[in-house]
Amino acid sequence: MVAVDGARLWRDLMDIAKIGATSRGGSHRLALTDTDKRARDRFAFWCEEAGLTITRDEMGSMFARREGRNPELPPIIVGSHLDTQPLGGRFDGVYGVLAALEAIRSLDREGIATDHPIEVVNWTNEEGSRFSPATMASGVAAGAWGLEETLARTDKDGVSVGDALQSIGEAGTRPARLSPPHAYLEIHIEQGPVLEAEGLPLGVVEGARGQVWYNLSITGTEAHAGAAAMNLRRDALAAAAEIISMVEKFALIEHPDAVGTVGSIKASPNSPNVVPGKVDLTVEFRAFDHDALRRLDGHFRAGLEDVARRRSVAIEHEVSMRTDPVSFDPSLVDALADAAESAHIPYRRMASGAGHDACRIAAIAPAAMLFIPCVGGLSHNEAEEITPAWAEAGARALTLGILAADRLDFIAFAD
Amino acid sequence: MVAVDGARLWRDLMDIAKIGATSRGGSHRLALTDTDKRARDRFAFWCEEAGLTITRDEMGSMFARREGRNPELPPIIVGSHLDTQPLGGRFDGVYGVLAALEAIRSLDREGIATDHPIEVVNWTNEEGSRFSPATMASGVAAGAWGLEETLARTDKDGVSVGDALQSIGEAGTRPARLSPPHAYLEIHIEQGPVLEAEGLPLGVVEGARGQVWYNLSITGTEAHAGAAAMNLRRDALAAAAEIISMVEKFALIEHPDAVGTVGSIKASPNSPNVVPGKVDLTVEFRAFDHDALRRLDGHFRAGLEDVARRRSVAIEHEVSMRTDPVSFDPSLVDALADAAESAHIPYRRMASGAGHDACRIAAIAPAAMLFIPCVGGLSHNEAEEITPAWAEAGARALTLGILAADRLDFIAFAD
Numbered sequence: 001m002v003a004v005d006g007a008r009l010w011r012d013l014m015d016i017a018k019i020g021a022t023s024r025g026g027s028h029r030l031a032l033t034d035t036d037k038r039a040r041d042r043f044a045f046w047c048e049e050a051g052l053t054i055t056r057d058e059m060g061s062m063f064a065r066r067e068g069r070n071p072e073l074p075p076i077i078v079g080s081h082l083d084t085q086p087l088g089g090r091f092d093g094v095y096g097v098l099a100a101l102e103a104i105r106s107l108d109r110e111g112i113a114t115d116h117p118i119e120v121v122n123w124t125n126e127e128g129s130r131f132s133p134a135t136m137a138s139g140v141a142a143g144a145w146g147l148e149e150t151l152a153r154t155d156k157d158g159v160s161v162g163d164a165l166q167s168i169g170e171a172g173t174r175p176a177r178l179s180p181p182h183a184y185l186e187i188h189i190e191q192g193p194v195l196e197a198e199g200l201p202l203g204v205v206e207g208a209r210g211q212v213w214y215n216l217s218i219t220g221t222e223a224h225a226g227a228a229a230m231n232l233r234r235d236a237l238a239a240a241a242e243i244i245s246m247v248e249k250f251a252l253i254e255h256p257d258a259v260g261t262v263g264s265i266k267a268s269p270n271s272p273n274v275v276p277g278k279v280d281l282t283v284e285f286r287a288f289d290h291d292a293l294r295r296l297d298g299h300f301r302a303g304l305e306d307v308a309r310r311r312s313v314a315i316e317h318e319v320s321m322r323t324d325p326v327s328f329d330p331s332l333v334d335a336l337a338d339a340a341e342s343a344h345i346p347y348r349r350m351a352s353g354a355g356h357d358a359c360r361i362a363a364i365a366p367a368a369m370l371f372i373p374c375v376g377g378l379s380h381n382e383a384e385e386i387t388p389a390w391a392e393a394g395a396r397a398l399t400l401g402i403l404a405a406d407r408l409d410f411i412a413f414a415d
Numbered sequence: 416m417v418a419v420d421g422a423r424l425w426r427d428l429m430d431i432a433k434i435g436a437t438s439r440g441g442s443h444r445l446a447l448t449d450t451d452k453r454a455r456d457r458f459a460f461w462c463e464e465a466g467l468t469i470t471r472d473e474m475g476s477m478f479a480r481r482e483g484r485n486p487e488l489p490p491i492i493v494g495s496h497l498d499t500q501p502l503g504g505r506f507d508g509v510y511g512v513l514a515a516l517e518a519i520r521s522l523d524r525e526g527i528a529t530d531h532p533i534e535v536v537n538w539t540n541e542e543g544s545r546f547s548p549a550t551m552a553s554g555v556a557a558g559a560w561g562l563e564e565t566l567a568r569t570d571k572d573g574v575s576v577g578d579a580l581q582s583i584g585e586a587g588t589r590p591a592r593l594s595p596p597h598a599y600l601e602i603h604i605e606q607g608p609v610l611e612a613e614g615l616p617l618g619v620v621e622g623a624r625g626q627v628w629y630n631l632s633i634t635g636t637e638a639h640a641g642a643a644a645m646n647l648r649r650d651a652l653a654a655a656a657e658i659i660s661m662v663e664k665f666a667l668i669e670h671p672d673a674v675g676t677v678g679s680i681k682a683s684p685n686s687p688n689v690v691p692g693k694v695d696l697t698v699e700f701r702a703f704d705h706d707a708l709r710r711l712d713g714h715f716r717a718g719l720e721d722v723a724r725r726r727s728v729a730i731e732h733e734v735s736m737r738t739d740p741v742s743f744d745p746s747l748v749d750a751l752a753d754a755a756e757s758a759h760i761p762y763r764r765m766a767s768g769a770g771h772d773a774c775r776i777a778a779i780a781p782a783a784m785l786f787i788p789c790v791g792g793l794s795h796n797e798a799e800e801i802t803p804a805w806a807e808a809g810a811r812a813l814t815l816g817i818l819a820a821d822r823l824d825f826i827a828f829a830d
Contacts, residue, residue: 086684087637129686191642209641213687222502222796225676226624226701226769227606230667232792237677241659248653252645261640262652263687265680269501271544272628272678272697273769274795282687286641354641354688377647380689381637 002106002399006392009102013391016042016082016098017090026382027090031083031125031136032060032164039082040170043097043122050105052120056172058147059137060124060165063174066104068117076114076405077181078103078398079121080188080357085129089384091374095391096187097122103399114406116182123357124170130155131164133213133321138357141178142364144323183332183405184367186358187398189386193377194350201393202347203371204337208359209259209286209352210293210325216243216304220313222269222277237267237276239313246303247283250296258287258296259353288325288351326359329366335408336368339400345393354379366410370397417521417814421807424517428806431457431497431513432505441797442505446498446540446551447475447579454497455585458512458537465520467535471587473562474552475539475580478589481519483532491529491820492596493518493813494536495603495772500544504799506604506789510806512537514602518814529821531597538772539585545570546579548628548736553772556593557779559738598747598820599782601773602813604801608792609765616808617762618786619752623774624674624701624767625708625740631658631719635728637684637692652682652691654728661718662698665711673702673711674768703740703766741774744781750823751783754815760808769794781825785812 019042020028020035029035040062044054047064054064065075080096100120107114123141128134131153133145140150151162165171190196195203220234244262251260261284268278285300287293301317308315333349340347350371352359358369372394375385434457435443435450444450455477459469462479469479480490495511515535522529538556543549546568548560555565566577580586605611610618635649659677666675676699683693700715702708716732723730748764755762765786767774773784787809790800 085686085689127686128688129684132687134688191639192644193647211641221793223792224606224769224794225678225699226626226674227767227794228674228792229607229768230663230670230674232608235663235676237680238659238663241656241663241677244653244656245660248645248650248656255645259641259643259645261650261688261690262656263640263682263689263691264685265652265682266685267678267680269544269795270679270681271500271542271795272547273543273549273676273699274500274678275676276678277796284640284687352642353644354639377638377643378636379639379642380684380686381692 002110002396004102004106004392004395004399006388009098009391009395010388012046012098013090013094016094022087022382024382027084027088028086029082029084030086030130031127032168034168036083037168037170040122043082046101047120050101050108052104055174056170057174058172058176059140060170060172061137062122064120066118069113069115071117073116074180074182075117075119076183076402077119077121078185078402080186081123081126083125083127085127085380087382089379089381091189091384091386092379093126095189099187099395099398102395103402106399116406118402126357131161135355135357135360138360140176142360143177144360147176178364180365183408184358184361184365185398185401185405186356187370187372187394188356189374189379190371191354191374191379195371195373196375198348200346200348201372201390202340202345202397203350204333204340204347205328205352205369205371206333206349207325207327207351208355209288210290211284211286211321211323211355212293212297212319213282213284213321214317215320216281216283217316218279218313220277223275225273225275228275233275234312235275236279236313239307239311240265240279240281242307250299251285254287254292254296257289257292258285260285260296286353290325323355323359326362328362328368331408331410332366332368332405335404336370336401339404340397343396343400345397370394370401417525417811419517419521419807419810419814421803424513424806424810425803427461427513428505428509431509437502437797439797442499442503443501444497444499445501445545446542447583449583451498452583452585455537458497461516462535465516465523467519470589471585472589473587473591474555475585475587476552477537479535481533484528484530486532488531489595489597490532490534491598491817492534492536493600493817495601496538496541498540498542500542500795502797504794504796506799506801507794508541510604511602514810514813517810518817521814531821533817541772546576550770550772550775553775555591557775558592559775562591593779595780598823599773599776599780600813600816600820601771602785602809603771604789604794605786606769606789606794610786610788611790613763615761615763616787616805617755617760617812618765619748619755619762620743620767620784620786621748621764622740622742622766623770624703625705626699626701626736626738626770627708627712627734628697628699628736629732630735631696631698632731633694633728635692638690640688640690643690648690649727650690651694651728654722654726655680655694655696657722665714666700669702669707669711672704672707673700675700675711701768705740738770738774741777743777743783746823746825747781747783747820750819751785751816754819755812758811758815760812785809785816
């Protein structure tokens, strides 16, 4: 049985957490910023210390390679991301990268070779906070969108992904479009309350919610808040309020299959005594069921037309991201479950509410995920918390999962 | 009959409009910024050119004095403000300052002396956009709030009013608490559609809506937008949406007496795939009727408690401003109406929906206002527009109003 060094893994997690630490115990490392760069450098240092060879692709994603007995075989890729939300926690993404590194170290310690090479990956900009969309680099890797258009995307200050990559020196030459690996594995905190509530240290993830994201722009008429009569107003924020309530209502109707969120809003001119003339907001729906997602999309668009007509405001909307519900590779999922079973790690099969880089790579290769619990289900929150015991059990399951994947002979992959 | 130089007045208006001009034809001159300073300098230059003596008070408000036959008499103060909304128009405030200056020039040209000194005032920060509250300096002048607390107020970057005054060199030594003037007059664009719709060039303003402004802070729980189940969320933005709709509904119930507005909103962390954990917003109600304003305040507070309880969010609220409905001095209002009548300027008596510096000064001295029309009732909007003919007629009425006020012998003033 392979042992992992849980103390070392925890020390590494706490060490990275110092980079971009927030006053309330969280992490602030937006993609391709200087703090992201410092976390990348720390990760690269540890990889080199472990004898791994690092390459970077055109999107700046980092691949730290441990050679296989047969270097000609496609690699097993294992990892997640080091970037965080503006006020994120210390474990979302980071845990998956460092657990993968600890898995490699464990194989080294035990003197275990694999047939397939193993690459630990740190995907650029999984969060999608500074640059939209989320799972940006894994999306390019899987061909969900193109490299050129993605490099041209800009943050709110007008800085492009390409320029940001150059400015921190993380643009590589390995093609961003990924050659299908033998298998892709990712371990992540659950970001929900189920595992903790059931007292289980591990989830074997069978699939993930589909998503549709919209950017909305509502245009009404700026007016003096004291003089403009209520019945003559074209108040863009009052229209936005109706839309926010509508998103919540539609998602509640599809509960528990679906969720719906307005996460970001910007009103203009955003002055206390001016009726807002313009509001931009983001809307997203997620559902496990294809049909539920289609219903939400349809009702939402009809609702926007209704609000626009009744309030005489213009509402532009664009779909900024759309992903179908994902089913992970059944044989890989079974192999992960068997590995947990054989190591006597209690687990349950479950689905992911959130999107992950694994959902992207699932389009081009056998992919699956493991979850560990997080306290209170909190994530995308500075108070995000896990225990060292959970971290260690997860890394052990991941190590065994890598070995199981190495032995698997996948039937020809088709999504 | 006194003639005013309408061409000169229009040239001055267009000249100031170049300072902080926006691409869509509006003005961006937030209080105590460098652009505000440039407008102040231009105004000071013209005042000195007209032989006026400028003093600045501790709040940076500028008073340009034309001596009276009896310098011992309290002055007639006439003016408005040069600061604008973030995306404001070219006439809100500015017109009132420059029309007052043009009135003085007209008296000079005609060789007319007044018994009382006349002071043209530019009040600091009427708009309340950069620093809250609105009518900041006239509020200090009238004793609505204190000087020290006001100088300590900060903008969103943490810069205080006091520091901003120092940095543009506009802090003066004249006491910010104003000695009651003989009378206060202010001319302003209507910021509503009534005068234009009725084809009248002038409004004689009898009073203004009372106001109550709130700062709200809603605290829920940040959560992952994909993983957090709808029924377990404490979404601060969904709570805010309910409040925005509630403000609109309550104001509509009191239509046409009242208006209600949420002008400014800030969500945190404001990331597309994070359920917002915190939202700050501003709310205001205005009404002509005391009782309507009291009802709105009461219903709103009860509504906040209801939202907080149902959604398990914390809602803190503070009243950032409260003013009673204002009735201007009846004898001064009558004198303005008589002056318009004798000059054959068609007018109507009306009330102001918006607050103005005049509403503050009305607490310590006889005060009244004149309105000129604005196109489509638009204000607090880059498209704000007036005609040169309206500007000239207003300045003429103001000049006559000053002369009428000079002759008035007010019965002991009591609010």
